Amino acid sequence: MEYIKIFFINTAMLITLAYLANLLFKHTISRSSERTKQAAWVVMAILAGGLSTFFGYRLDDNVIFDLRFVPLIISTIAYPQPLLLILIGVGTGLMRFAFGINAAAAAGMINLSILGLICAALSLWIRRSPLSMIAKGLVVILAVNFFNAVNISIFGVIPFYEYISEIMPITFPSGMLLSILFALIARDFHLEHKRMQQIEQVNALLSEQATELQKNKIVLEERAKQLMLASQYKSEFLANMSHELRTPLNGIINLSELIAEHDDSVTREELQAYGSLIHHSGEELLLLINDILDLSKVEAGKLEIVSEEVNVSEVPALLFQQFDVIAKQRGLDFTIQLEEDLPETLVSDPQRVQQILRNLLSNAFKFTHRGGVSLTIRREQRRQGGREASWIVWEVKDTGIGIPKDKHLSIFEAFQQADGTISRQYGGTGLGLSISRDLARLIGGFITLQSQEGEGSAFSLYLPLTAQEQGIKTPI
Structure with a gap:
């Protein structure tokens, strides 16, 4: 026991x-x-x-x-x-x-x-x-x-x-x-x-x-907000677009009707003026259609980029001829400055470079009432994408209305502007900056913005110089 x-x-x-x-x-x-x-x-x-x-x-x-x-x-x-x-x-x-x-x-x-x-x-x-x-x-x-x-x-x-x-x-x-x-x-x-x-x-x-559901709820609320804003922006865009399309179309229809029904009292000079106005309205309509087509091509990934030598001094000369007339009509100063250390040529797509700069200059003149607009071309060393590289910078600067800091990113999105009603006052569809940003990416560059409300804006187009400095001509 x-x-x-x-x-x-x-x-x-x-x-x-x-x-x-x-x-x-x-x-x-x-x-x-x-x-x-x-x-x-x-x-x-x-x-x-x-x-x-x-x-x-x-x-x-x-x-x-x-x-x-x-x-x-x-x-x-x-x-x-x-x-x-x-x-x-x-x-x-x-x-x-x-x-x-x-x-x-x-x-x-x-x-x-x-x-x-x-x-x-x-x-x-x-x-x-x-x-x-x-x-x-x-x-x-x-x-x-x-x-x-x-x-x-x-x-x-x-x-x-x-x-x-x-x-x-x-x-x-x-x-x-x-x-x-x-x-x-x-x-x-x-x-x-x-x-x-x-x-x-x-x-x-x-x-x-529970944490995941809360995150998903936040994401869904943000997406719902984005969808609501997108719907609002597209509604505004359609309203602006209908206005922008109707203006030149009405001009073309009315003027062509006057020409068709003219009698002997209409002078040759008046007919020439009507024809000039019809031509101008047609150009405006063509620009609008081109913007819409370019945006759709970029979003579909079907926009073709051509890589060839671009004369650095020739581009600003062509732009000066086009915008100097606008500057004189509006009583604004327009200057172009090329710094001394610039290369003679740049490997890029000349048509897209000019399209971007035209959009930036058009916006600068559109939103500037007094003072002037300047285009400065310079060379700059800048770290981008984790590497140091040489860039040629095309800076469009104006003394216009400026852009609030909280709108610096949104204005580059399609159908958006710094102010939803701004196109009613100044005209335009709000596609120019979105197209310019996408085109800059396609040709290997990017666009920066420095602006304060009421103090003007400075848009800078950066294009890479690496290919030219190494003597390599490759498609971008």
Whole structure:
């Protein structure tokens, strides 16, 4: 009966230790890495085996009977990893020497080391076996208790006959029964821990989903806002476009009707004036149609870019001829300045370069009432796209109405202007800057803006010089 009493004390101690270990694991180790968890488990299993020996039954000064192999059984079921089980077996065996270095301690060391190897082999079987965890646990408990009895009978210091006839009939069934009892209790701890983990995972998942839903809500609200603004801008664009198209069309229709119905009272000079007005209205209509076609080609990716040498001094001369007349009509100053270190030619698309500059200059004259407009061409070193490069800069500067800082980005978007009603006062569809920005990208450059409301604007077209400086003429 003394064996059973000591075994029950061992079981109670192991249950208490398991409960404390469960609390420690739940509140500290559970948040650690997997490697840390495994190391903590090995240490706790070895300490549990040592405590079981401390509370074991001393048959004499050297021989101790206990349930030190029970933590190895639980480890085999909970952590079926061969190396960990060998470490637990050897470590628990070494703990036996803490209670005295003698033949019985050596036998205990050999016994636990062999049990560690047997449990390592069983762990491989557990991974592959289709049996339930209860069936696997019973097999492990039976195997460990059986080989524990065999090892004691072979390596122990108690005479073989005495152990087989007097001790084993009591210790073997008691060890089996208490091992099963402890395994069931440990299983409840494990299931509770698993439930807690599942609850934490569900909570974390719900938190992530709530965060994701909030993000999606913000994105949807932003998209709805953008769609509303896009609808508003397109409505304004259509209203502006109808006005811009009707004006030249009405002019062409009315003037052509006057010419068709003229009598002898209409002079030749009046007919020439009518023809000139019709021609001007047709040019305005053609410009509008070209803007719309260019925008659709850019968005469809079908706008062709031609790469050839562009005379740097010839482009501003052509622009001066076109806009000098407008400047004189409006009483504005118009100057063009070329700095001295400019190259003679530039590899780009001459038609698109002139189109961009015409759009920038047209806007500058449109929104300038007094002062003037200037075009400055200079060379500049600038870091763009993570590399230092040489650029030729075409800066169009005016003393006009300026642009608020919060509109610096939006004015480059299609159908948008700094003020939705601005086209009613100044005319235009709001496509010029959007087309210019896209064309600049297609020819390898970009456009920058510096402006303050009421203080004028400065649009700068940057075109790369790298290809020319290296003597390479490649399509952009």
